[in-house]
Amino acid sequence: MDYGVAGTALASGILFGYVLEQAGFGSPCKLTAQFRLTDWSVFKVMFTAILVASLGILLLQSGNYFGSSGFFVPTTFFWATAVGAALIGAGFAIGGYCPGTSVVGFVSGRIDGLVFMLGMVLGILGFASIYTAPITQSILHTAQISAKTLPQWLGVSPWIVWAGMVVVAVAGFLLGRMMEQRSHGVLTADDIVESVDPTSDSAHQGRAVPSNLGAGSVS
Amino acid sequence: MSGVSPACSPVRPLWPPLVAGLVLGLVLILTFVLVGNGVGASGTFASIAAWLGFQVAPAATQSNGYLGPMVAHGANPFASWIVVEVVGVAIGALLAAVSAGRFKIKVDVGAGKIGVMPRLLLALIGGVLAGLGSRFAAGCTSGVGLSGTAMLGMAGFIFLIVFFVVGLGVSALMRRVW
Numbered sequence A: 001m002d003y004g005v006a007g008t009a010l011a012s013g014i015l016f017g018y019v020l021e022q023a024g025f026g027s028p029c030k031l032t033a034q035f036r037l038t039d040w041s042v043f044k045v046m047f048t049a050i051l052v053a054s055l056g057i058l059l060l061q062s063g064n065y066f067g068s069s070g071f072f073v074p075t076t077f078f079w080a081t082a083v084g085a086a087l088i089g090a091g092f093a094i095g096g097y098c099p100g101t102s103v104v105g106f107v108s109g110r111i112d113g114l115v116f117m118l119g120m121v122l123g124i125l126g127f128a129s130i131y132t133a134p135i136t137q138s139i140l141h142t143a144q145i146s147a148k149t150l151p152q153w154l155g156v157s158p159w160i161v162w163a164g165m166v167v168v169a170v171a172g173f174l175l176g177r178m179m180e181q182r183s184h185g186v187l188t189a190d191d192i193v194e195s196v197d198p199t200s201d202s203a204h205q206g207r208a209v210p211s212n213l214g215a216g217s218v219s
Numbered sequence B: 001m002s003g004v005s006p007a008c009s010p011v012r013p014l015w016p017p018l019v020a021g022l023v024l025g026l027v028l029i030l031t032f033v034l035v036g037n038g039v040g041a042s043g044t045f046a047s048i049a050a051w052l053g054f055q056v057a058p059a060a061t062q063s064n065g066y067l068g069p070m071v072a073h074g075a076n077p078f079a080s081w082i083v084v085e086v087v088g089v090a091i092g093a094l095l096a097a098v099s100a101g102r103f104k105i106k107v108d109v110g111a112g113k114i115g116v117m118p119r120l121l122l123a124l125i126g127g128v129l130a131g132l133g134s135r136f137a138a139g140c141t142s143g144v145g146l147s148g149t150a151m152l153g154m155a156g157f158i159f160l161i162v163f164f165v166v167g168l169g170v171s172a173l174m175r176r177v178w
Helices: A003-022 A028-033 A041-061 A065-070 A078-095 A099-107 A111-129 A134-141 A150-154 A158-183 A189-194 A211-218 B017-035 B042-056 B058-063 B068-074 B081-099 B116-136 B141-150 B154-174
Strands: none
Touching (some): A003 A099, A003 B017, A003 B081, A028 A041, A028 A078, A028 A189, A041 A065, A041 A158, A041 B017, A065 B017, A078 A111, A078 A134, A078 B154, A099 A111, A099 B081, A099 B116, A099 B141, A111 B042, A111 B116, A150 A158, A150 B154, B042 B081, B058 B068, B141 B154
């Protein structure tokens, strides 16, 4: 690996980590509040990022700028992706992080983030020990999907898929906003540093104006 | 909140989700343009596992079907793009947390429904499941969910749907715990 490659890796990582922390994604409470449907920040941040990035990439691909037609898309094995996503979803709900956000949690001072990272290393060693087992191999290598992208699979223009994602995002934002306002559950910067649960009654005492309403109206 | 916050630098507000999402999307485009792939995270922990395995049991690690290739012929498992990128993630997040007054050493037990040791045990169990899952899916929420879906890849959509459905279900069971 030369210095140029290492430089791009470091630069991308610094920007990625900086944004994740600014979104509040070092906090396991804020992250898991998405699954409790009281704080929709994970959905909003991820969907906005995906819409912006996919729009930019589709525009670049229209003229193959920067070699964009060759950007990496993984080959999909249905069961490998589904089993992996299920385990990561369960790990997220139980442990409070996903792999990237555990790093953010740890460097913002959370010991539990470090323990989650340690758990991941153990989990990967566990995977290595069952790697050659027939069940593992069949999950990893059966049900290959020949289409690499959803537009290829559906046989439609990528712009139709992009438009469909906008519809899902807008619906999610509206639903999320409604559920956030009902639960008063959006975690603020103060909440994640001081470990306050905004949905509990005691958290609201002494707060003249619930600051989460302010945050909700911006988004 | 001034009565609760410590005397050190005041805690700055988080970025609104749509602003964070917009910037994250631009970072993702920049990464694709610079290197041809998106961001990731879990691959780094595979490198750590390979390194650790090689320190503890070199022969077993080299002959292992999964970890072996990462340490074959004296290869350094840390000499990979994703490891340097995750070092960057740590630096970037540290800069953000410190500059915004959000750095605080603690075990995050949420609103305190759970004790410190049970919380650390759950973090460990969650990490084990995520580590295992990340090798089946060949990536995690960042690499497959975010970067894969940005390319409209099949794996990205399958990942996000299953991730959210299972997360919702398990979270409903965990609600009484923390």
